[in-house]
Amino acid sequence: MSTRLSTGGRLIDRTKPMSYTFNGKRMKGFAGDTLASALLAGGQMMMGRSFKYHRPRGVVASGAEEPNALVGLGQGAAFEPNQRATTTELFDGLSATSQNHWPSLEFDVGAINNRLARFFPAGFYYKTFMFPRVAWKKLYEPIVRQSAGLGAVPKERDGDTYEHFYGFFDLVVVGGGISGLIAARAAGRAGLRVLLMEQTAHWGGRAPVDAAADGATVNDAPVDKLVEEIVADLATMPNVTTRLRMMAAGVYDHGYVLGYERLTDHAPEAPGPRHRLWRIRAGQIVTATGAIERPLSFAGNDIPGVMLASATRDYIVNYGVSPGDRVVVVTNNDDAYRTAIAVKKAGLDVPIIVDARAAGGGALAQAARDLGIRVENGRAIAKVHGKKQVEGVSICAQAGEGGVLEEIACDAVAMSGGWSPVVHLWSHCGGKLTWDEAQAHFRPDVHNSPKGDAGETFVTPAGAANGAMQLGDVIADAGEMAGRAIAALGGTVRAEPVTASAPDEVPMQPVWLMPQGAGPKLRMKAWLDYQNDVKVSDVQLAAREGYESVEHTKRYTTLGMATDQGKLSNINGLAILSDALGQPIPQTGTTTFRPPYTPISMGAIAGTARGAAFQPLRRTPMHSWHEENNAHWEPVGQWRRPYCYPRTGESHAEAVSREINQTRSSVGLLDASTLGKIIVKGPDAGRFLDMLYTNMMSTLKPGKCRYGLMCSENGFLIDDGVVARLDEETFLCHTTTGGAESIHAHMEEWLQTEWWDWKVYTANVTEQWAQIAVVGPKARAVLQTLSDDDLSAETLPFMAWKEVTLAGIKARVFRISFSGELSFEVAVPAGQGMALWLALLDAGAEHGIMPYGTEALHVMRAEKGFIMIGDETDGTVIPQDLNLHWALSKKKDDYLGKRAQQRSHMADPNRWKLVGLETLDGSVLPDGAYAVAEGVNENGQKRTQGRVTSTYHSPTLNRGIAMGLVLHGPDRMGEVLEFPGTDGTVSKARIVDPVFYDKDGEKQNV
C-alpha cells in the first residue's frame, strides 16, 4: 500500500497540513502536494474506473500525461469533471469525486463490461451500428449509455470568471525545466523581450529529481542550485516575464501562441479570474517541453500500483510518498535505475530490477547493484497479479512466450519503456518529425520546421524536447538551440560555460511487447491506451481487419482519442501496428498532433465574452420606449425587436391579434429602424444596381420606389427590399434586417473586384436613420396632423417618396407597404427617432394608435402572400419558385444570377413552387411540415411533395393560413395535401392562392 514517508519531499511543506475530501471521505495532505500525491499518501491507490471496461485504475504518471487519475473537482457552480489529479495542486477544503463507476468506486456494476471484454473488440461502435435494430435497442444501447462519456456534466452555470491577455514578445520559451531556464536567460541577457512559461507550479523540471537519485551536478554544484540561480537572474531582468502554472496550449500560424494560465485553481478563495488565456505573438518560440516516459506493454500493466518509473521517483523525491513497500522495477533503459536507487534510498525494498536488455545497463545499473539490489537482464514481466492493487509479478524471459521463471511478491511496479520528446507544439504548425532509431522515438526534424510569413523558422526545440536525453546533452543542446532562436531575432549570445557531471548511460533497447512472444491471453491484458481502454490485441485486430493507415486505426480502435490524446500510448500503439503490418515505424508514421496540448477550460476560451458581453446588443433609437412599454423581445441578429407588446393579463397570441386588428381597422406603428439602408451613389449607380437586382433599377425615376430581388451569382435569392431613387446619382437600397451588413459587403465585393472601374460608392447608413412605419386606413390622417406638407395620394402616391416636415422634423416619407394597408415608412435622423415616435403616438391617440411587433408584421405580410427571406427562402430557392417572374427583367442582358438561372435544373418544371395553404379545420399547420405523396423512397421513407415555409393564425381571417412550396403547386389549386406532424397527427390543407387578404391590393393604394 502507498503511504507517506517519514522524511523527504522537496516540494511539500510538512508544517502546513491541509485537509480535503475524496468521495466524501476526509483526508489529509500537505501544502505542495498534488491531489495524486496526497491520495497516494493516504493509501488511496485506486483513483477511478476505466472508460469502457470499468477496470480499477490507479495513478500511472505524475504530470500532464496522466490518463487514469481523472476526477470531478469542486461542487455546484465550481464543479468540473475530468481533472487530472496529478496536475491538481492540493488546497485546504478541496473536494474530489472519482468517475466512471456506479454505485461506488470499490463496487462498480459497470465492471461487468470487463468480463464481457471479448464482446467489445476494436471497432465495437462501428460494428454495433451494423447489427440488427432489435439487438441495438435491447442489448447495446443500455450498455453503451452506461459507459458513454467520461465524467459528469456540470449542472450549474460556471461560477468563476475568466479573461484574455494579449502578449507580444520577441521570444517565447515554453517549459521551465533546465533547458527552458537556460534559453530564457540567454535571451534575456541578449536584451530580447522574453516570456518564459512553465505548466507546473515549480521551476526546474525533472533534472533536480534525477539528480536526487544519481547525484548529478552542474558546475560542481547541485542541480537545484543552478535552477535557483537562473530563476533569481531572470527576476532581475525587466525584459523577461516569467509565469508558472501556464501552459502553451497551441502553436499556430506565423508565431501565434495560446497560453493557458491557471491563476486560482490552487487557491480558489483568491480574488480575480480563475484562468487567463494569453493570445501571444512571438517572433521566435523555443519549445523546451521535455519528454514523457512510455509504459511497457505487459499483461496487467493497468492494475493500480503499476506506475511509470519516473512517476514513482517523483512521488518519492518530490512528495515524500512511497508507492509501496516492495517496488519491482522493469525497464529497457538505464534511466529507470534512478527510480530503483531512489526507492532504495527512501528505505523501501526493490526485490528485483527486470531489465529486458540481454546485456543490461551501465553505470547506473552498477550503482543499483552496489546498493544491494538484484538485477536480472534479458528478463520480462509475464503478468502482474492483483485486481484492485498489485500483489506480485511473474517473471519470464523477454525473448520467450511468457513461461514463468519466478514469482515475486510486490505491491508496486515501476516501468519504463523509454522516453518520447514532447513534440506537440513543434508539430502543431507543421514541424515534421524524424525517427531516432537509437532512442526509439520521434524527435523534431529541425530541417523541416514551422515557417513564419517570411519563410523563416519560428519554432526551435531545445533539450529533451529535441531528443537530448542526458543532462550534459540537455544543457549543451539548450544553449545551442536557444542561440539559434536568439540569432534569428538579431541577438547575440554570450558563451556560458555550464558543465554537467552525471552518470553515463548505455543505449536503451526498444521493447514494444513484453515478453516478445506474448500469446493472445497476455496481449488481451496488455494495455496501450489506459484512458480509452485499448489493448495490444485491439490494434493487432485492426491490422488484421485491413486498417493500414495509422489515422484510420486510431479512429477504429479509439487509440489516443481520449482527453490525454495518447500522450502515453501513441508510440507504443504505433509500434504494435507497424509490427502487425510488417513495416518499420517511420513508414507507418505518426498521427497528427493538434492543440490544445492538454484540455483547457471553456471559460478560458470564452474569457469575458459571456452573458451581456457575449456580443454587442444593437438598440434602435426607440429601444427604451419599447422596454418601458413591456415589449416581449425577439432577437434578430444582434438587434432586439419587439415581438409584441402584451398588456396586463394578455397572452402573446392575444397581443398579436389586438395589434393586427387595430392596424387593419385603424392605425398602428412599427419600429422599422433595423431595416438595412444602403446608399449607392455615383454616375454608374444605376448600371451597378441593374447588375445586383434581378429587375431594372436604372429606369427608376427620382422620387419613386421599386421592390427588388437580389440573387447570388449561383442564382439563389439572397435578399429583397425596396429601392428609392433619391436623386439622379443616388439610390437608397433597403435590405432585410439581417442582410444589411452582408449585402453591403456583397456590393463592395463586386464593386472592388469585378467592376472596379465603375464610378460608384456605397455606404451602409442603417444606424444613421430611425424608421417608423405608420400603417392602416387612418395612417394619412395621423401624419397629416403633424405636417403642413401635402401627403395626399396625388402628390405622394403608392411607391413614391417625398421629403416633408413632420412634427417639425425633416423626414423622408416612403409610400411602401409590407402589410397591404395604406402605409407610410417615415425615416428621420436616428437622434430624432424617439421624438417622432412620441409625436406619432400623440397624434394617433384619437384613432387608438398602438405599436405592433414583428409577429404582427409577419402575420400581416403572410395574409398578403408577401415572401420573407429566410422563411420562403433557404439558400436553395430561386425567384421563379416563388412566382416572382415579374421581378426578373427580360430587358437586361445580364444580372447576378441570370446565367445560373438558365441551367436546366433551374428551369425544371418539377421544382416546388409557392402556394397558399388553408387547413380544412382552420387550425395552424406545423411549421416546416412536409406534404407526403404516394409510395416510399429507396430508404423506405414516405415520398414528399411539398413543405410549409410560413404558418400563422390569421386574426383577420380567424383561421390558420400558411405558405409552402409544393410540386406543381400553382397547377393544383383546390387539391388537399396531408401533412403528418411529429406527434402522430395528420393535418390536411387545401392548396390556395397565397394572397389571402385584399387580393387586388386596393387597400394599400389609396
Add this chain to the structure above:
Amino acid sequence: MLILECPYCGVKAEETEFHAGGEAHIKRFGPGSSDADFEGYLFNRENPKGVHFERWRHANGCGKWFHVVRCTMTLEVFGSYSAQVSEPPQEIRDAITAKRPGWCWRDFA
C-alpha cells in the same frame, strides 16, 4: 493565425482583421457562356500544395479587397497587391520566383 499585409493601409495585421475570399483572378462568365465555362467559373478551384493566389478583404480595417500570394504548405507569404488588376504585377512574380524558382499557378508563372 496568419499575419497579412494590407497593400492599401500598409499595415501588417492579424488574420482576424481580414476576411478570406477564396481564389483570386477568377474570370466571370455570364449569360451566353457555355455550361462548362460557367461551371468552371462558379465551382472549379485550384487546390495547390504550394504557391496560391487568394483574395482577402481588410474587413476590420479599410474595407479594401486585395490579393495575397502564399504557400499553402509552409504558410509563407510572398506578397500582397491590389485586387483591381487582372494579373499579378511583375514585382510580385519576382518575389515568388526568388523563393520558389520555376513556380506556376494557372496561366501565371
